[in-house]
Amino acid sequence: MTAPIRVLVCDDQVLIRTGLVTIIDAQPDLEVVGECGDGQAAVDLAGQVHPDVVVMDVRMPVLDGIEATRLLAGAGVPRPVKVLVVTTFNLDEYVYEALRAGASGFLLKDAPPAQLLHGIRTVGTGAALLDPEVTRRLVGRYAARIRPAEGAPNDIPLTPRELEVLRLIADGLSNSEIAAALVISPETVKTFVSRILTKLNLRDRVQAVVYAYRQGLVT
Known part of the structure; x- marks a missing residue:
C-alpha cells in the first residue's frame, strides 16, 4: 500500500487547527504528523517530522505564513516542502505574496472539508492547486503590485x-x-x-x- 501523505497543520486559532487536524486524520491516506500555532514553529517542526504537505495559515504571530512558506518552499531551499495556504481571501492582503514565496496552492477557510482533503492530496502528489475563478480574482487584484x-x-x-x-x-x-x-x-x-x-x-x-x-x- 502507498504510504499516507504526511501533513503538518499550522494555524494560530486553536479551534480551527483542531478542526483541520480532526478532518485530516480521519482519512486513511492522510496522516497528521504535527500541529503548531505560528510560522516559526512550523519551520522548526517541519525539520523534525518531515511532512509532505504543510497546511499553512497566513496571519500568525512570531513568524507569519508568508515568511514561513519562503523558508520551507522558497527558491534555494535544499529540501523544499509543499505548502498549501489556507486563508480568508477577502481579508488577507498577503495571500498572493505567499504564492510568490513558494506555496503550491491555496484554499479559502470556508471551503468544505472535501475540498480541503482534495487540496492536500493534489499538492501532496506534486501538482499545484489553483481554483480558476479564485485565481482570476486573486491575481487580478494583486497583479499591480508585481514589478x-x-x-x-x-x-x-x-x-x-x-x-x-x-x-x-x-x-x-x-x-x-x-x-x-x-x-x-x-x-x-x-x-x-x-x-x-x-x-x-x-x-x-x-x-x-x-x-x-x-x-x-x-x-
Missing part, C-alpha cells in the same frame, strides 16, 4: 503557442478550459504546460502565473 522584469517579454524562451498557453494559465484557466479555447486536446495542453515549466525552470502552475505577471504578459 515587471527588465527585458520582458522579448527574452522569454517560449514559442508563440507556448506563450499563448502561458497567458491562459495566468488568466486562471484550467487545462480543459485552455483546450476548449485553443481547440486542442487536454493531453496537448498538458504537454505544452510541461514544456513551459521545463523551459522556464518553474515548479508548478502557481509559479507560472507569477512569472507571467512579472514578465508583463498579462495585465
Whole structure:
C-alpha cells in the first residue's frame, strides 16, 4: 500500500487547527504528523517530522505564513516542502505574496472539508492547486503590485503557442478550459504546460502565473 501523505497543520486559532487536524486524520491516506500555532514553529517542526504537505495559515504571530512558506518552499531551499495556504481571501492582503514565496496552492477557510482533503492530496502528489475563478480574482487584484522584469517579454524562451498557453494559465484557466479555447486536446495542453515549466525552470502552475505577471504578459 502507498504510504499516507504526511501533513503538518499550522494555524494560530486553536479551534480551527483542531478542526483541520480532526478532518485530516480521519482519512486513511492522510496522516497528521504535527500541529503548531505560528510560522516559526512550523519551520522548526517541519525539520523534525518531515511532512509532505504543510497546511499553512497566513496571519500568525512570531513568524507569519508568508515568511514561513519562503523558508520551507522558497527558491534555494535544499529540501523544499509543499505548502498549501489556507486563508480568508477577502481579508488577507498577503495571500498572493505567499504564492510568490513558494506555496503550491491555496484554499479559502470556508471551503468544505472535501475540498480541503482534495487540496492536500493534489499538492501532496506534486501538482499545484489553483481554483480558476479564485485565481482570476486573486491575481487580478494583486497583479499591480508585481514589478515587471527588465527585458520582458522579448527574452522569454517560449514559442508563440507556448506563450499563448502561458497567458491562459495566468488568466486562471484550467487545462480543459485552455483546450476548449485553443481547440486542442487536454493531453496537448498538458504537454505544452510541461514544456513551459521545463523551459522556464518553474515548479508548478502557481509559479507560472507569477512569472507571467512579472514578465508583463498579462495585465
